[in-house]
Amino acid sequence: MTVIYILWLRELKRYLRSRAQIVASLGQPLLYLLVLGFGLGPVFQRAGNGSYLQFVAPGVIGMTVLFSSVFSGLGLLWDRQFGFMKEMLVAPVPRLQIMIGRTLGGATVAVIQGLLVTTVCLIAGFRPVSFLMVPVAMGFMIAIAIVFAALGVAIGSSLQDMQGFQLIMNFLVMPIYFLSGALFPLVGLPKVLAIVTRLDPLSYGVDGMRAVLLNASAFSPVTDISVLAGVGCVLLLVGAQRFSKIEI
Amino acid sequence: MIRVQNLQKTFGSFTAVDDVSFDVGEGEIFAFLGPNGAGKTTTIKMLTTLLKPTGGSIQLDGLDPQTHQNEVRKRFGIVFQDPSLDGDLTAAENMEIHGVLYHVPHKLRRTRTEELLKLFELWERRNDQVKKFSGGMKRRLEIARGFLHTPRILFLDEPTLGLDPQSRNQLWAHVKKVNEAERVTVFLTTHYMDEADRVAHRVGVIDHGKLVAQGTPAAIKEQTGTTTLEEAFLALTGSTIRDEGADKADAMRQFAKMWSAGGKR
Numbered sequence: 001m002t003v004i005y006i007l008w009l010r011e012l013k014r015y016l017r018s019r020a021q022i023v024a025s026l027g028q029p030l031l032y033l034l035v036l037g038f039g040l041g042p043v044f045q046r047a048g049n050g051s052y053l054q055f056v057a058p059g060v061i062g063m064t065v066l067f068s069s070v071f072s073g074l075g076l077l078w079d080r081q082f083g084f085m086k087e088m089l090v091a092p093v094p095r096l097q098i099m100i101g102r103t104l105g106g107a108t109v110a111v112i113q114g115l116l117v118t119t120v121c122l123i124a125g126f127r128p129v130s131f132l133m134v135p136v137a138m139g140f141m142i143a144i145a146i147v148f149a150a151l152g153v154a155i156g157s158s159l160q161d162m163q164g165f166q167l168i169m170n171f172l173v174m175p176i177y178f179l180s181g182a183l184f185p186l187v188g189l190p191k192v193l194a195i196v197t198r199l200d201p202l203s204y205g206v207d208g209m210r211a212v213l214l215n216a217s218a219f220s221p222v223t224d225i226s227v228l229a230g231v232g233c234v235l236l237l238v239g240a241q242r243f244s245k246i247e248i
Numbered sequence: 249m250i251r252v253q254n255l256q257k258t259f260g261s262f263t264a265v266d267d268v269s270f271d272v273g274e275g276e277i278f279a280f281l282g283p284n285g286a287g288k289t290t291t292i293k294m295l296t297t298l299l300k301p302t303g304g305s306i307q308l309d310g311l312d313p314q315t316h317q318n319e320v321r322k323r324f325g326i327v328f329q330d331p332s333l334d335g336d337l338t339a340a341e342n343m344e345i346h347g348v349l350y351h352v353p354h355k356l357r358r359t360r361t362e363e364l365l366k367l368f369e370l371w372e373r374r375n376d377q378v379k380k381f382s383g384g385m386k387r388r389l390e391i392a393r394g395f396l397h398t399p400r401i402l403f404l405d406e407p408t409l410g411l412d413p414q415s416r417n418q419l420w421a422h423v424k425k426v427n428e429a430e431r432v433t434v435f436l437t438t439h440y441m442d443e444a445d446r447v448a449h450r451v452g453v454i455d456h457g458k459l460v461a462q463g464t465p466a467a468i469k470e471q472t473g474t475t476t477l478e479e480a481f482l483a484l485t486g487s488t489i490r491d492e493g494a495d496k497a498d499a500m501r502q503f504a505k506m507w508s509a510g511g512k513r
Contacts, residue, residue, distance in 0.1 A: 018336065083335075087393075089298070092321035092351070093318075171404075
């Protein structure tokens with residue numbers, strides 16, 4: 001347990017010490033929230049869907065958690081050659097503990113980022129049906145964070161060099177974001193898009209947050225959390241398996 | 249302390265380590281020398297449980313790294329060719345995590361950290377982030393950390409690469425001090441022959457995966473009829489330059505250099 005704790009604490013300390021990075025990582029969500037939120041607002045309104053800012057805020061929160069957690073896992077790749085990872089891999093502790101400590105650390109950081117963006121959304125004019133629902137939404141953030149931190153670890157353990165990083169960004173992380181319904185409603189979509197969006201785990205995370213924050217969702221919150229829990233378990237297993245195979 | 253018999257490692261059709269046998273006694277400083285790509289790092293990786301040998305046997309303090317992985321891991325400390333410190337954490341925090349990973353009891357962790365950081369002249373800087381340290385300081389911290397769990401063996405893979413003569417001399421002085429004080433066996437690789445000559449009790453020369461000579465520096469010089477270890481090394485391994493194909497690690501090292509030159513890390 002102390003091993004998991006100290007590795008979790010390490011991720012947290014690293015995060016809190018990189019102030020510049022914290023501010024920088026808020027840039028993209030802010031852009032989506034403010035530019036799209038206010039830019040597409042009038043069109044969205046005219047289409048009879050209400051306020052776009054309200055709609056997109058949970059999506060932007062989901063995006064923040066997604067990026068932050070995937071990156072923490074992918075960071076492993078770098079860490080393996082130039083960082084602390086080697087030190088951990090020769091230590092007399094089971095790899096599973098190392099993987100869990102790191103994944104939980106990355107997930108925690110992602111949730112903190114998510115809460116920061118939630119605060120920014122609230123300042124920008126986002127109004128949930130009830131503020132009491134924000135902690136419930138945090139539950140969904142945690143689920144998203146664990147799912148994608150595990151995915152990041154699985155990929156980070158499998159890649160050999162930094163070249164693969166861009167590939168993963170453009171062909172996995174961005175599609176997960178764009179196809180999640182973070183930016184558009186999941187109802188009345190063309191058939192192919194409807195299927196693809198339903199295969200995207202982030203769809204259920206964003207939908208879950210909309211369900212609790214806005215009382216409007218495409219699936220039921222129970223479906224959302226079950227899908228996330230299921231996918232999370234599978235990815236944790238895959239991540240642990242890939243992680244145990246790392247050779248340096 | 250280290251006993252290697254007929255060790256072999258192949259990657260596909262390439263034989264990196266070919267029928268290597270040697271013994272390193274307790275408290276001995278053994279230098280493993282060889283040109284680039286000769287099989288030094290591969291051997292260290294096999295000795296330290298990071299790679300599985302294709303053939304042959306290894307015993308560290310009487311234990312097989314493959315079957316008693318965690319027992320073996322507790323018995324050695326290692327300083328890698330590439331840095332393995334966490335730059336965002338302080339020197340003391342790096343030591344702390346190491347102590348936890350190696351199950352060093354809390355109290356002992358404290359006293360030993362203090363002792364080692366003082367010995368390696370880092371105690372005053374213990375609460376500074378490691379990324380603010382010079383190359384020599386980082387190396388010293390890595391070695392101090394390697395000693396924290398009182399290992400029986402310390403592996404040093406090119407520990408002085410990229411350091412100025414001052415830092416190099418200081419580093420070896422420290423290693424010798426701990427070697428004498430705690431009877432730690434030291435297994436090192438280096439490209440600086442004068443260092444090996446001065447520090448090591450015995451050396452082994454590896455080339456193309458094969459051990460071509462081993463013995464005290466004096467014996468090797470005598471055997472080859474040369475006056476310096478460098479001349480002896482060249483006599484044993486020839487003077488052709490080994491062009492290692494740039495591997496993935498090299499590509500990343502290059503990238504890291506660019507990155508740090510940009511001042512981002």
